[in-house]
Every structure is written in C-alpha cells, then in structure tokens.
Amino acid sequence: MQPRIAVLFRHGLLFFLLLFCVLYPAVASAPDEPATLSGTVRDPAGAVVPNASVVATSTRTGQAFQTSSDSQGRYEFAGLPPGQYRIQATAPGFGERIETVLLRAGQSAQLELSLPMSPMMQVVTVSEIPGEIAAEFHKVPGSIALVGKVELEQSRAATLKDALAFTPGVLVQSRFGADESQISIRGSGLRNNFHLRGVNLLVNGLPYQDADRFSDFESLELMATERVEVWKGANALRYGGNTMGGAINFVTKTGETAPPLELRVVGGAFGFYKAHLATGGEAGPFGYYASYTAGEMDGYREHSQQGRHRLFANLGWRLGPKTRLVVDILYANVAEKLPGALTRSEFLSNPRQAQASNVTGDWGRFYNYVRVGTHVRHEFNRTHTLSLNVHGQYRSLDHPIFQVLDQDSRNFGGEIHYAFQGTLGSRRNRFFLGFAPQHGTTGERRFVNLGAGQPLGQRGSLTALFGTEATNYGLYFENQLDLTAAATLIAGGRADWARREFKDRFLADGDRSDRRTFSAFSPKLGLVWRIAEEAQLFGNVSRSYEPPLLLELTSFGAPGFLPLEAQDTWQYEVGTRGRLGSRLEWDLAFFDAEIDNEIINRNVRPFPGAPFTIPSFRNAPQTRHLGIELGTGALLGEGLASAGDRLTWRLVYTWSRFRFVDDPDFGDNALPGAPRHLLRSELRYTHPRGFWVAPNLDWSPARYFVDSANTAVNTSYAVLNLKAGYDWAAGRNMRASIYFEAANLTDRNYSGAVQVDNDLGRFFEPSDGRAIYAGLSWRFGR
Numbered sequence: 033m034q035p036r037i038a039v040l041f042r043h044g045l046l047f048f049l050l051l052f053c054v055l056y057p058a059v060a061s062a063p064d065e066p067a068t069l070s071g072t073v074r075d076p077a078g079a080v081v082p083n084a085s086v087v088a089t090s091t092r093t094g095q096a097f098q099t100s101s102d103s104q105g106r107y108e109f110a111g112l113p114p115g116q117y118r119i120q121a122t123a124p125g126f127g128e129r130i131e132t133v134l135l136r137a138g139q140s141a142q143l144e145l146s147l148p149m150s151p152m153m154q155v156v157t158v159s160e161i162p163g164e165i166a167a168e169f170h171k172v173p174g175s176i177a178l179v180g181k182v183e184l185e186q187s188r189a190a191t192l193k194d195a196l197a198f199t200p201g202v203l204v205q206s207r208f209g210a211d212e213s214q215i216s217i218r219g220s221g222l223r224n225n226f227h228l229r230g231v232n233l234l235v236n237g238l239p240y241q242d243a244d245r246f247s248d249f250e251s252l253e254l255m256a257t258e259r260v261e262v263w264k265g266a267n268a269l270r271y272g273g274n275t276m277g278g279a280i281n282f283v284t285k286t287g288e289t290a291p292p293l294e295l296r297v298v299g300g301a302f303g304f305y306k307a308h309l310a311t312g313g314e315a316g317p318f319g320y321y322a323s324y325t326a327g328e329m330d331g332y333r334e335h336s337q338q339g340r341h342r343l344f345a346n347l348g349w350r351l352g353p354k355t356r357l358v359v360d361i362l363y364a365n366v367a368e369k370l371p372g373a374l375t376r377s378e379f380l381s382n383p384r385q386a387q388a389s390n391v392t393g394d395w396g397r398f399y400n401y402v403r404v405g406t407h408v409r410h411e412f413n414r415t416h417t418l419s420l421n422v423h424g425q426y427r428s429l430d431h432p433i434f435q436v437l438d439q440d441s442r443n444f445g446g447e448i449h450y451a452f453q454g455t456l457g458s459r460r461n462r463f464f465l466g467f468a469p470q471h472g473t474t475g476e477r478r479f480v481n482l483g484a485g486q487p488l489g490q491r492g493s494l495t496a497l498f499g500t501e502a503t504n505y506g507l508y509f510e511n512q513l514d515l516t517a518a519a520t521l522i523a524g525g526r527a528d529w530a531r532r533e534f535k536d537r538f539l540a541d542g543d544r545s546d547r548r549t550f551s552a553f554s555p556k557l558g559l560v561w562r563i564a565e566e567a568q569l570f571g572n573v574s575r576s577y578e579p580p581l582l583l584e585l586t587s588f589g590a591p592g593f594l595p596l597e598a599q600d601t602w603q604y605e606v607g608t609r610g611r612l613g614s615r616l617e618w619d620l621a622f623f624d625a626e627i628d629n630e631i632i633n634r635n636v637r638p639f640p641g642a643p644f645t646i647p648s649f650r651n652a653p654q655t656r657h658l659g660i661e662l663g664t665g666a667l668l669g670e671g672l673a674s675a676g677d678r679l680t681w682r683l684v685y686t687w688s689r690f691r692f693v694d695d696p697d698f699g700d701n702a703l704p705g706a707p708r709h710l711l712r713s714e715l716r717y718t719h720p721r722g723f724w725v726a727p728n729l730d731w732s733p734a735r736y737f738v739d740s741a742n743t744a745v746n747t748s749y750a751v752l753n754l755k756a757g758y759d760w761a762a763g764r765n766m767r768a769s770i771y772f773e774a775a776n777l778t779d780r781n782y783s784g785a786v787q788v789d790n791d792l793g794r795f796f797e798p799s800d801g802r803a804i805y806a807g808l809s810w811r812f813g814r
Contacts, residue, residue, distance in 0.1 A: 067135035070108040071143040073101045073121055075182060080105025081147055084123035091116045091132075103288050107145075114139070121145045128614055148678055148718070171462070171512050173522050173558025173572040174605050175201065175621040175661055177262040186724070186757055188298050188773060188805055189254035190306060190327070196280075197712055197730070199262055200619070200661035200684040205784035208336040208371050209302065209329065209800045211249050214705075214785040217264055218603075218623055219657040219690045220277030222705040223633040225373075225647065225787040229581055230599075231277035232268060236284055236346075236360055238405040238423045243443045243472030244502035244532065244582045245275070251364035251401045253342045255296060255308040256323045258285045265603050265623070266556040266574030269524050272447065272468045272508050274554060276576045276601045276625060284360070286346050287312045287319025292813035294323075298771065300805030303330030313813075319348035331371070332800040335386035335395075339367040354411040362403040370395040370433070373787040373794040376744075383781050383798035389643040394484035399429040415454040421447040434644050436479040436491050443472035460514040470504045474582070497538040500582045503531045510556070522558040522572070527551075530579045534586055534593060546592030548585070552577035552600070567610030576601045580631055580649070588638060588648040597629040597651050607661075618664045625657035632703075632740070634789040645791050654693035655703060661686055676720035683713040692740070701742045704788040707732040722759040722769075727752070730784075738786045738795040746795065749782035751775075762810070771807035776800060 073084040084101040092115050101107045101123075114137045121129040126147035133143055177199040187194040191206040192213045203216045207226075216222050220230030228247040233240045241247040261281040263271065268279035290312025299305035310323035322345045329338040343363040350356050372387030372395065389395075405423035412418070424444040431437040447468040455461055476499070480492030510524030529551045536544040558572030578599040585593040607621030630652045635645035665682035672679055688710075690703040714728035730751040738744050754774045762768040779802040786795050 065114075065138035066111040067114050067137065068108065068110050068140045069112060069117070069119075069133065069135060069143060070106070070140075071145055072105045073107060073123070073145045073147060074105060075126065075147055079181065081123050081126065084121055084126075084145075084147065086145070087120045088112065089118045089120070091118055119143060119145070121147060123147055146720075148676075171520055171522070171560060172263075172267050173520075173560045173570040174267040175264050175607055175609075175619060176267055177202075177264075177663075179260040179262070181258050184254055184257055184260075185769070185809070186726075186755065186771065188304075188306070188771075188807070189257075190298070190304070192249060192252075192254075195254055195257075195260050196262065198663070198682060198684050198714070200663045200686050201264060201621070201623075201659065202262065203686070203706060203710065205799070207785045207797050209304075209332050210336070210338050210368060211252070211340075212368065213249055214797075215249075216706065217262070217277035218625060218659055219688065219703065219706055220275060222690065222703055223631060223649070223788065225633065225635060225790075229584075229631075230275050230578065232271065232273045232275055232279040234271055234279060234281040235362070235403075236358070236405065236407065237271060237281060238360070238407065238421055238447075239445055239470070240282070240403070240425075241443075242441060242474075242502065243445065243470040243504055245578070246581050246583065250340065250366040250368070250397075251342065251362060251403070252282060253308075253323065253325050253344055254282075255306075255325055256284050256310065256321075256342075256344045257282050258289055259283045265605065266524075266554075266558075266572060266576065269508060269510050269526065269556055269574075270464070272466050272506055272526065274506060274508075274526050274528060274576055275578055276599070276603060276627070284321070284344065284346055285310070285312060285323075286321050286358075287314045287348055290321045291811045294809070294811050296807065296809040298805060298807035300773075301775075301803035302332045302800065303328065304805065305329075317350040319346075321346040331369075332803075333371045333384050333386055333798060335369045335391050336371045337367075337369045339365075341365040356409050358407045358409075360403070360405040360407075362401070364401040365399075366401065367398045368396060370397060373790065374796045374798065375793045376796065379783060379796040379798060380781070383801075387644075387794060392483050393432065393434070393481050393644075394490060395433050397429070397431050399427055399431075401425065401427045415452060417451040417453075419447075419449040419451075421449070432481055432490050434481065434638065434646050435495060436481050438477040438479070438491075439474055441472065441474040443470065445470035456513060462512040463510070465509045466507070468504075468506045468508070470502070472502045474500045476500070494538065497536075498544070498586075499535040499537065500586070501531075501533040501535070502582060505529045518562040520560045522560070523556065525553060525555040527553045528577055528579075532579065532582055532585055532593070534582070542591075544590070544592045546585075548579075548593055550577075550579040550598045552598070564610065566612075567608065569606075569608050571604075571606040573602070573604050576603065578631075583647075584631060584633075584649040587633075588636060588646050594649060596631060596649060599631050599651075600628040601630075602626045615667050616664070617666075619662070620664075621661045623657070623659050623661070627652075627655045627657065629653065630655040632789070634740075634791070635787065635794075636791050643792075645794070652692055652695055652698075654695070656691055656693055657703075658689040659687060672717075674719060674721075678718045680716050680718070681714070682716075683711070685712075686710045698740045698742075701740060702737050704737045704739050704742075705786055707736050707746075708734045723757075724759075725754070725756040727754045729753075739789050744793065744795055746783055746786050749780055749784075751780050751782065751799075752777040765813050767811045769809050771805075771809070773803075773805040775803045775805070777802065 073081045082103045086107045087098045089096045116134045119131045129147050191211045193204045196202050196204045205214045233247045264278040271279050273279040292313050294310040296308040306327035308325045312321035325342045327340045345361040347359045372390040403425040407421050409419045427441045429439040449466040452463040478496035482492045508526035513521045531549045533547045554575040554577050556574040561569045580596040603625045605623045609619040611617040633647045633649050662685045668679040688706045692698045711731045716726040718724045735745040735747050757771045759769040783796040784799040785797040
C-alpha cells in the first residue's frame, strides 16, 4: 500500500505542477482590476486650487501618470494599476505637497491634497491663478506681480495698500486712511496729489477709467476681488496698455470661483467698519456672483469721515461649448470728507488736524457711479479666439473744494481682440491683435463755495459752465515666438490717435473753447530666456505715449488749454526671476525710463493771500527714472513646533533715482514725491491647523524731497505692524476665519503719502496712528 500511495502522490504532484506551469502564465498575465484615485486640491485656507498639476508615480515600476485639477479643484486618476504610488501636487504660488497611497485592485480611493503656500510668488501670496495666466507669466519679458485671494482675505481689504504693499516698484500709500491713495509704478504720475494718472486700471480686463485715462479708486471693491494682476510698463500691452506705469487688472470673483454664501465683517480703530455679503454659483450654462459691501470710517484726522456702498454682479452664460458671455455690473455710492495736507509745523504739533480752509469750505467728494461691461469670447478652435468687449460708465459728482464742482460724466468704449496660438514654421507662436476705441463727455458747472453751514447750501453764484470730450483710438498687437525651447522673442506695438476738446458755455469771462489732437506709434521688443529649469532672464525696450488729461489741460492759468505736450517715454528693463527648489524665490528688475515732456504739477495760489492752492501743470523737457525692484522670499523652516508647520519670510525693496535732466528751472534736481529706498519685510508662521501670525516692517530709511526746488523733505520712517488669523472648518461645507491686525505698533508720527510742489508748504498727509482691527468671515458651501 505504501508504495502505491507514494506513486500516486508523486504522479499527482507531477500532474499538478504540469497544470500549474500551463495555467500560471495566463493567470499571471491577467490584469488586476484597475483602481481609481480622486480628490480636491486646496490652499491652506481651504479654498480650491484649479489648474494644479497632480502626478502619480508607481513606486514599483516608476511609471508616472499626470492630470490637472479642474475649476473646482477636483482631480481624478482612472485606470491606475494597483500598487503603491507617490502623489505629487504643485501649482503656481504654492509649495509642493507629496503623499504616498496604496491602491488595491478595484479600489476607488479619495485623497485630499492641501498645498502649502510658497514662500514667494512674484513677492506676494498667490492663490488660484488660472493656468493660462501662469503660463503667460513665463512669457513676459519684464516684471509683473500677481496678488491672490489669500492675500486679500488676510487683510482688511480696505485700501490698495492692503493688496499691493508687497509689490516691488509700486509706491502705494493711503491718503487720510481711505481708499483714496498715492500710487505710482516706476514713478508714473508722481505729480499726482489726488487720484491717478500714468497707470491703466481695469476690472476683468475692461477699462475702469475715463476716456482721457483719468481714474480714481473709491468704487473698487477688494472683497469682491479674486486676484490683482500688476503688468508693469509695456508688459501691459496684452491689455492694450499704453502708459509708462503699465496696468493693474482687478479680476473679480465669479459663479465658478465663489462660494454659495460668504459673509465678512471687519472693524476697528477710528470708527472703521466694513461688512460684505456675497453669493455665487452655477445653474446649468449660467453662472452668477453678486455682492454688497458697506463701510464707514470716522478717520484718524479731523474732517476725514468716509462712507461707501458698493454693489457688484458678475453674470456668465455659456452660449455653447466654445462661446461665453459675461456681464459685469458695478454701482457705488461714495461720500468722503477731504482733510487736506499740512505744513511741517502743523504735522509735528498735531497730525490729526485738518487744513483749516478744508474745514471752513467743507471740502469733500460725493458721487454715484454706475459701470456696465460686457465680454463675449468665442473659440473657433484651439488656435483662433475672438473676443468682443463693450463697456460704459456714468458718474454724477458733487465736489466742494475751492469751488463747488457739479459734474456729470459719461464714458463708453469697446474692444475687439483676436488671439492666435499655434506654430510659425516649426516654432511655437502666439499672436494677438486688438482695436480699442473710447469716447467720453463731461458736463461741468462751477459755483462759488460759500462754505459749511449756509442756509441755502454751499453753492453761490455760477462761475463756470463747460463741457469736455475725449476720444481715443488704439490699435495694438504683440507676437511671441519661441526661438528655442528656452528662448522667446516678443515684438509688438500700439498706434494711438487722441483728441481732447473743451467747449466753454460761460462766456462772461471770454470764450475759452479749445481742441487738441495727439498721435504716435509705440513699439516694444523683448526677450525671455530660461537659463535653468526654474530660472529666467528677461529684457525689453518699449515706448509709451500719454496725452495730457483734460483736468491738466484745463487747469489754472489756461486761457483755453495749457500748452502741454504728450508725455513720451522710452523704457529699458532687464531682470531675472526664478526659484531654487521650494526654499527660495526671487524677482529682480532694473529699469531706466528716459522721458520727454513729463507732466508735472505745481499747486499754486489762485490769488495773493489765498488760504488754499489749486493745481497747474507744465512739461519738464527731460527727466530720467532709474530704479531697482527686488522681491524675494524664503522657506526658513518646516516642522518647527508641529508636523506641517512653516516659517517663511518675504521682502520687497525698491530703489528709485528720479531726476530732472538739465531742466531750465530745476537743473538736475531730484523729482519730488518718491522715497529713494522703500523696504517692506514680513516673517510668517503658519500652522497646519489654520493658525498664522505675520509681523511686518514698512521702512523708508532715507529722507526724500517733496518739492522740485529740493528745499523741503519728508523724513525717514519705520513702522511695525502685526497680522494674525485662524481658519477652520466650522461644519460640513463651511469654513470660518478670524483676522487680527495691529498697525503702527509704536504709534509713529509719519507721512506715508505726500503732496508735491505746494506753494503753501502743505506737503504732508499724516498716516494713521496706532490702530487695532479685527474681522470675522464665513464661507458656506464650497
């Protein structure tokens, strides 16, 4: 029995082994059921990050799979072979997130990815930058800046300084604590003692300005803004920009990016409060976003009360798979008192006082503003795109200053924009062409200002009645040709024709009617060279041509128009940008602007003994603006107190040397109004549970001149500030955050903003003293 059992066992084992050898290859070659991995990419605040790159790499075979997150931050890998994977997520403006996941056959796994903030991205925190903008950034032969939603949310979002403080080359200081600001890019519009010139402002790519390029800030709402793009100099040509300073584009929230419900409240020192309520979403082919914001401020200074009510709506409609219609509607009601500038003795003795004539004359600015913009974009295919934009705005203004100005202005414009992305020969090529007409009219009545407390109001007898018109036609183009995989040549230009007209209807003092026309062609040539995987050199040369504003042409001393020429600038720029891994990022640029006929002002007394000044303007035959802009940031450490925490540092530094060149009145004196050195630095600690704290320094280490004769100076200052916040999940699909800010911790008396060339010596606009602010926000549903 034993031998027979042994034989049977041996034969059975042999048969089993033969059967295994026959069947195993088929069994082994049969694939396991594939796995699926999906999730959402978010930033540290919990907001979704679209266009993030997600790479899944098998740790066994090294095979890599790549996808990108969609507009809702979602990503998905379908059909992954089972096994262990290294998941790597990256996005512009963020650090790298690496996770490891084991996928079993047939498994549908979820992996949420939270990207840490990069220590720097163009010197500011950047969030949710669309892929096409991030790609465009690397083709720009000059310095630009992108400010994302996280930067705006972790601030009061009350003034432009809250958004642009960490942008090199941009001087921005609030006047009397309000959103009215002194703002200049590379010295553009330094003559500005109020509002803005020399920079194109846009909302969603459409002009936010009068037809003559005059702009203010009080209707812009940062809480409804998704990101801010700063395109310096001729780098703004993609938006038809034609100014030395470039363009600032405020990109608003939409139904695709906004949560279904958002509530935000901020309040604090000097009677400041601001409340914001917004909703957004999508329903089939329709998208909507709507917000209402209200705010008030008593002000640090006497006679500086402010009030704002703003409504904004963005409505989108996908007319087809390749056609989209977007409508923007903006309404603002603005009320503000104007405290004016102080002499040095007034500034030192009591910085909270107002200019006496501003109080007795009850100087202020009150207006209602409506703006509608429509944008239609059609993609014929992957190569050709056509856009049509139409916009219009109306402002009704009551403006008691040295006289009471009563204005109604209407401005309309359009743009047709063609874009091509394809090849030229065997090289990648991008080309765009645009035509942008604008026309604006203003009717103005001026009255004697009787001052505050009059029984029939401030208005006395009529002193002026006139109308103005501004018309512009701009034709622009740009071509970007990839000479090699590492080098891109950019060439473009803009042709401008402009007319300015003044129609005098108050003939008691003579007919001052006048008309002027201006025309020029402004070329641009640039090169971007990628010298390493994450480092670039860039350079460009360009011309900008800026006709005078109507308020400049009609200012004091004009029998009709002042004999002003257009400001004509040739600008040269070289620089580098890049990063070293995830530890260090930089953006460094040097610029030289050679300017003919720079438009500068002098605030003069309209009559001997006048207690106030009014602006007049002239051309400086030649001026030169030299500057260095540096933005850098570093990741100093991780895991310091807890796994996943981070300590980062960022710094922006701007050196400016702006001078007259052989001026008949001022020789080679320094141009007034710009700090020689301006440095801002921030140290930030971020905890993975949502807590962050960020002390920062605002430092102007050297005095600078505030008059063209170089006899009066603004002194140096260093201001310490502190920000902190906490963001947490307050429930399912709900996030909440608190915000805290302590400004000017040492209660430094300083003048961040100045007025230049004031005949009464009123150069100084005191910045706010020590102030505490706090805010709370809720976001529901996304």
